[in-house]
Amino acid sequence: MSDASRATSPGYPGEPAPARLNLAELAIGRAAAAAPDRVALVVVTDPAAPAEAVERWTFGELDRAVRSVAAGLLGQGLEPGDRLLIRLGNTSDYALLHFGAMAAGIISLPTSPQLTADEVAFLIEDSGARAVAMSDALAVDLPPAVSRVSPADVARWRAEASPAAYGLTRAEDPAFLVYTSGTTGRPKGVLHAHRSAWGRRPMHDAWLGLSEGDALLHAGAFNWTYTLGVGLTDPWINRATALIYNGARDPGVWARLIEAHRATIFAAVPGVYRQLLRSPDLEAADLSSLRHGVTAGEALQPALLEQWRERTGLELYEALGMSEISTFVSSGPGTPVRPGSPGRPQPGRxxxxxxxxxxxxxxxxxxxxxxxxxxxxxxxxxxxxxxxxxxxxxxxxxxxxxxxxxxxxxxxxxxxxxxADDVMNAMGYRVSPLEVEDCLARHPSVAEVGVTEVEVSPGVRIIVAFVVPRNADDSGGVDEAALMTHATEHLAAYKRPREIIYVEALPRTGNGKLRRRDLVSLAPAPR
The missing domain is CATH 2.30.38.10 (Luciferase; Domain 3)
Incomplete structure (x- = not known):
C-alpha cells in the first residue's frame, strides 16, 4: 500500500496522522507530560489483596520504564526496524518490552506463550527477528544470530539505563507485527505502522465511550493484541487507567475486580461474559462504578446480550474488526444497540x-x-x-x-x-453458522452452542450443532426433540441442524474465542 495511493484516493475523512509519530510516545509520553502522577496501569495478581497492595504504575513511572527499556534494547545492538519477538508470561514486563521496542523504533512481535518451540522457530525465521525476549520457563533454542532478552535484563535496564528519547519515527514506519492465519495454511504477519494508534481514535467515543479518568478492566492477557490495544493503548491515549488481572482465573473474579478497583468499563470476549453470568459473584458484587461492558472477537448472541441486561441493568456494546485494522464497526453510547448486529461503521470510517x-x-x-x-x-x-x-x-x-x-x-x-470461509453450503444455500447458533442459544436448556458442517460420509456434509447443556448434571443433555422443534419454529428447513451432539465444553482459544474448525473433531468418524 503505497503512500501515493493514500495521498490520491478519497475515502477516510478524518484528521490525518501527523507525519512524525511514535506509537509509544502517543500512548504514554504525552500522558506522562500532562499528568505524570496519574495512575496508568494496575496489575492485580490476588483479587483479595487490598487496592493499595497491587502493582501500580503512574504515567511518569511507566514513561521512564518504557524509555529505559528502549535504551537497553538499543544498547544490546538492536536497531530501528529490527524485530523483537516477545515470549513472556502474563506480566507487566510484556507491556514494557512491547512499548519499549516501539519507543526505540524497533518492531515489536507479540506472541502467545502457548506456542510450541516449532511454532516459535517458524516465526523467528519468517520475521527475521534479531532478538527474542523470553523467560526461563518459556525458553526455546535460538539460532546463533538471534540474541536473547530476559526479564533480568528488563529489571537491570530499569535500574541502570538512562531513558532514551522517543524515536523520531514517521507515522508510516512499522511499529508492530502480529501473526494470524494465512490462506496457505502458514501464519502470516500483519505489519502495522505507528499511525495505527492514531487510527484507533474513532473507536474511543463510538465504541468504548472512553475518556480521561476512566478505569478500563480488560479480561485478556498482556500478549493478546486485543489487550495491547483496547486494554492498554486506548486507555493511555485518553489518560485513563488500564486494569489487568494476571492471577488464577474463575468465572466470578471479574465481578470482584470491578468492585474492588471501581472499574468503569469492562472489556472481554462474549465467552467471558457468558461465564460471568453463571457465577453467583455477579449478584453479590457492587457494580455501581461500571457504566457498561464492551465485547469483540466473536459475534454477540442476542440471548447473551439479553441475559447481561437483565442481570446487571447495563448495556453491552459490541464491535467488529479485523487483525488488519482493529475494530471499525460498533455500537456504543451514541449508537443504540441492535441485538444481532455489531452496530454501524464508526464516524470517520x-x-x-x-x-x-x-x-x-x-x-x-x-x-x-x-x-x-x-x-x-x-x-x-x-x-x-x-x-x-x-x-x-x-x-x-x-x-x-x-x-x-x-x-x-x-x-x-x-x-x-x-x-466467508465459515459459511456453510446447505442444499445449495449459503448458511451462516452464527444464525443457527443464535437461534439454538435462545433455547432455555442450551448453555453454549457451536455449529459447523461435518462430513458424515464421502461427499455428504450436514450441519451439526454441538451443544453444551445448561445444567451440568443433565445426563444425555437436552431433549433433542424439543430443541429440533425450536429450530423448526425459527429457521428455514435448509438452515436447521441435521444432528445435535452434546459435549461438555466447546473448543476455545486461551482468550475465549470459539475454535469453530475444531468442532469437527468432536463428531463421530465419517461412516
Whole structure:
C-alpha cells in the first residue's frame, strides 16, 4: 500500500496522522507530560489483596520504564526496524518490552506463550527477528544470530539505563507485527505502522465511550493484541487507567475486580461474559462504578446480550474488526444497540460491501458481500509481511477486503454472517453458522452452542450443532426433540441442524474465542 495511493484516493475523512509519530510516545509520553502522577496501569495478581497492595504504575513511572527499556534494547545492538519477538508470561514486563521496542523504533512481535518451540522457530525465521525476549520457563533454542532478552535484563535496564528519547519515527514506519492465519495454511504477519494508534481514535467515543479518568478492566492477557490495544493503548491515549488481572482465573473474579478497583468499563470476549453470568459473584458484587461492558472477537448472541441486561441493568456494546485494522464497526453510547448486529461503521470510517466474486464497486444497502475498508484509513495495516501474493488477494482498487460476509442496511446497521470461509453450503444455500447458533442459544436448556458442517460420509456434509447443556448434571443433555422443534419454529428447513451432539465444553482459544474448525473433531468418524 503505497503512500501515493493514500495521498490520491478519497475515502477516510478524518484528521490525518501527523507525519512524525511514535506509537509509544502517543500512548504514554504525552500522558506522562500532562499528568505524570496519574495512575496508568494496575496489575492485580490476588483479587483479595487490598487496592493499595497491587502493582501500580503512574504515567511518569511507566514513561521512564518504557524509555529505559528502549535504551537497553538499543544498547544490546538492536536497531530501528529490527524485530523483537516477545515470549513472556502474563506480566507487566510484556507491556514494557512491547512499548519499549516501539519507543526505540524497533518492531515489536507479540506472541502467545502457548506456542510450541516449532511454532516459535517458524516465526523467528519468517520475521527475521534479531532478538527474542523470553523467560526461563518459556525458553526455546535460538539460532546463533538471534540474541536473547530476559526479564533480568528488563529489571537491570530499569535500574541502570538512562531513558532514551522517543524515536523520531514517521507515522508510516512499522511499529508492530502480529501473526494470524494465512490462506496457505502458514501464519502470516500483519505489519502495522505507528499511525495505527492514531487510527484507533474513532473507536474511543463510538465504541468504548472512553475518556480521561476512566478505569478500563480488560479480561485478556498482556500478549493478546486485543489487550495491547483496547486494554492498554486506548486507555493511555485518553489518560485513563488500564486494569489487568494476571492471577488464577474463575468465572466470578471479574465481578470482584470491578468492585474492588471501581472499574468503569469492562472489556472481554462474549465467552467471558457468558461465564460471568453463571457465577453467583455477579449478584453479590457492587457494580455501581461500571457504566457498561464492551465485547469483540466473536459475534454477540442476542440471548447473551439479553441475559447481561437483565442481570446487571447495563448495556453491552459490541464491535467488529479485523487483525488488519482493529475494530471499525460498533455500537456504543451514541449508537443504540441492535441485538444481532455489531452496530454501524464508526464516524470517520469509510466502509463498503463488495461483491464476493470480484470487483471494487460497492453494493447497495441490503446486499450481502465482503466487508471492505478504504485504504486511506490510518488504522489499516501497512501490509502482510513478505506475503505479496496474499496481500494481492485482499486489495481491490481503493479497498482492503477482509473475509467477513456482511450486509449493511439503509440505516447503516451491519448484519454479520460470519467469515466467508465459515459459511456453510446447505442444499445449495449459503448458511451462516452464527444464525443457527443464535437461534439454538435462545433455547432455555442450551448453555453454549457451536455449529459447523461435518462430513458424515464421502461427499455428504450436514450441519451439526454441538451443544453444551445448561445444567451440568443433565445426563444425555437436552431433549433433542424439543430443541429440533425450536429450530423448526425459527429457521428455514435448509438452515436447521441435521444432528445435535452434546459435549461438555466447546473448543476455545486461551482468550475465549470459539475454535469453530475444531468442532469437527468432536463428531463421530465419517461412516
Amino acid at each position: 469509510c466502509v463498503a460491501v463488495l461483491p464476493m466474486d470480484g470487483g471494487d464497486e460497492p453494493l447497495g444497502p441490503g446486499h450481502t458481500g465482503l466487508l471492505a475498508v478504504h485504504r486511506t484509513d490510518p488504522g489499516l495495516m501497512l501490509g502482510y509481511w513478505r506475503r505479496p501474493e496474499e496481500e494481492a488477494q485482499v486489495l481491490r482498487g481503493d479497498w482492503f477486503v477482509g473475509g467477513d460476509l456482511v450486509e449493511i442496511g439503509a440505516d447503516g446497521y451491519l448484519t454479520f454472517h460470519g467469515r
